[in-house]
Amino acid sequence: MRKLHAFYPFVFLLIGTLLMRCSNGPDEIKDFHLVTADSIIGQYNAGRAEWDRGQKIEGNVTITATKYLTTIDVEPDSSHHVFSFFLQVENNEANLLSVAPGRAEVIYLDRDLIVNSLVTKRILYFKMKSDKKPSYLEGLKDMKEYAGYGLGMRKVAKGYKIESAPFCSCISVDTKGWNCPSGGEGALSCGVGNDVGNCRINCSGQTFACCDSRTN
Numbered sequence: 001m002r003k004l005h006a007f008y009p010f011v012f013l014l015i016g017t018l019l020m021r022c023s024n025g026p027d028e029i030k031d032f033h034l035v036t037a038d039s040i041i042g043q044y045n046a047g048r049a050e051w052d053r054g055q056k057i058e059g060n061v062t063i064t065a066t067k068y069l070t071t072i073d074v075e076p077d078s079s080h081h082v083f084s085f086f087l088q089v090e091n092n093e094a095n096l097l098s099v100a101p102g103r104a105e106v107i108y109l110d111r112d113l114i115v116n117s118l119v120t121k122r123i124l125y126f127k128m129k130s131d132k133k134p135s136y137l138e139g140l141k142d143m144k145e146y147a148g149y150g151l152g153m154r155k156v157a158k159g160y161k162i163e164s165a166p167f168c169s170c171i172s173v174d175t176k177g178w179n180c181p182s183g184g185e186g187a188l189s190c191g192v193g194n195d196v197g198n199c200r201i202n203c204s205g206q207t208f209a210c211c212d213s214r215t216n
Contacts, residue, residue, distance in 0.1 A: 043136040088150030130204040152201030165197030170207040183209035
């Protein structure tokens with residue numbers, strides 16, 4: 001009998017430990033990082049020059065949508081620059097203003113942009129409307145897709161406003177009088193830089209790429 005009494009505390013301790021593990025389950029911090037992110041970057045960068053490589057950025061993201069433009073501003077955790085990606089659209093019907101700012105990982109692949117929330121299980125995919133989804137992105141499921149005729153990036157050194165970086169845009173072929181130091185009529189992509197930042201853009205449809213080292 002004494003042996004049984006001595007055994008009871010261990011039984012109660014075991015039951016208590018199991019109950020604590022069960023109760024703590026829902027409170028555990030979930031990791032929403034993309035397990036295929038490095039593989040995607042690796043496949044995209046294979047054989048590319050350094051200046052033309054895609055990149056993965058992690059930090060605080062703010063998304064703003066207006067009628068003709070969606071802007072994805074990123075302040076990375078560990079970088080000497082801040083980034084502003086943008087998608088030009090003919091008519092923005094997507095209610096992206098409902099996307100709360102927060103931490104995310106951003107994968108920029110020149111003509112494709114993935115924004116993966118690290119707060120909620122949500123993936124946004126921004127692309128050129130004329131392009132098919134690349135094979136290395138086929139493994140990503142349940143992405144909310146947004147397509148436009150122009151996808152670009154501005155990058156500027158920290159301490160400067162993003163407007164200090166050069167300006168790039170997709171311009172309608174019917175537009176006259178544009179001075180494009182880089183790009184111009186017939187060009188579907190361009191890029192340019194100044195002392196504090198740079199920009200680049202890809203265009204499709206009845207537009208041409210225009211990049212100016214002067215800021216807008």
